[in-house]
Amino acid sequence: YLPPAINMTKPDRQLRFMDSCPRYRAYLADEGWKKDAQLFEESQDVEGVVKAVSGRLGMVLDLNSTKAIYYLCANEMMSPSQTHGSKFCDLLSDEDLVVLDFMKDLEKYHKYSYSFPVTYQMSCLLLGHVIVTMEDSTDSSPVLMFAHEETVVPLFTLLGL
Numbered sequence: 565y566l567p568p569a570i571n572m573t574k575p576d577r578q579l580r581f582m583d584s585c586p587r588y589r590a591y592l593a594d595e596g597w598k599k600d601a602q603l604f605e606e607s608q609d610v611e612g613v614v615k616a617v618s619g620r621l622g623m624v625l626d627l628n629s630t631k632a633i634y635y636l637c638a639n640e641m642m643s644p645s646q647t648h649g650s651k652f653c654d655l656l657s658d659e660d661l662v663v664l665d666f667m668k669d670l671e672k673y674h675k676y677s678y679s680f681p682v683t684y685q686m687s688c689l690l691l692g693h694v695i696v697t698m699e700d701s702t703d704s705s706p707v708l709m710f711a712h713e714e715t716v717v718p719l720f721t722l723l724g725l
């Protein structure tokens with residue numbers, strides 16, 4: 565058994581392509597990409613979720629507090645020690661989750677996906693790196709790369725997935 569060689573000192577420009585793309589940084593700074601998500605946050609659907617969760621708790625909540633419950637629910641559901649459900653998820657109905665999921669997806673669509681071509685075109689550097697690495701591979705040693713959604717979603721979008 566040979567442990568994999570890990571080079572942690574080399575900057576991963578391929579995985580952090582968004583940090584070196586001025587057009588993408590300008591797109592994010594403009595904040596126009598948030599418009600659809602903000603309009604949806606003001607919709608009757610989202611207002612209905614806030615009211616429903618407020619009613620379940622017996623207190624008046626705002627959207628930020630409702631989002632916090634949603635994120636806490638998600639974090640609890642990912643916890644391996646959470647075997648008996650989530651008290652935060654118990655506050656959200658399936659319909660609430662559909663609305664809150666869509667709200668988050670809408671933001672991610674505009675931030676990382678098809679909304680503005682540069683959001684996925686900038687992942688060409690990573691795709692090129694993956695192709696060259698696969699073509700240059702002379703053995704069966706795996707090449708592992710780990711990344712978050714701001715890297716993976718633009719790459720998947722570029723690939724049409």
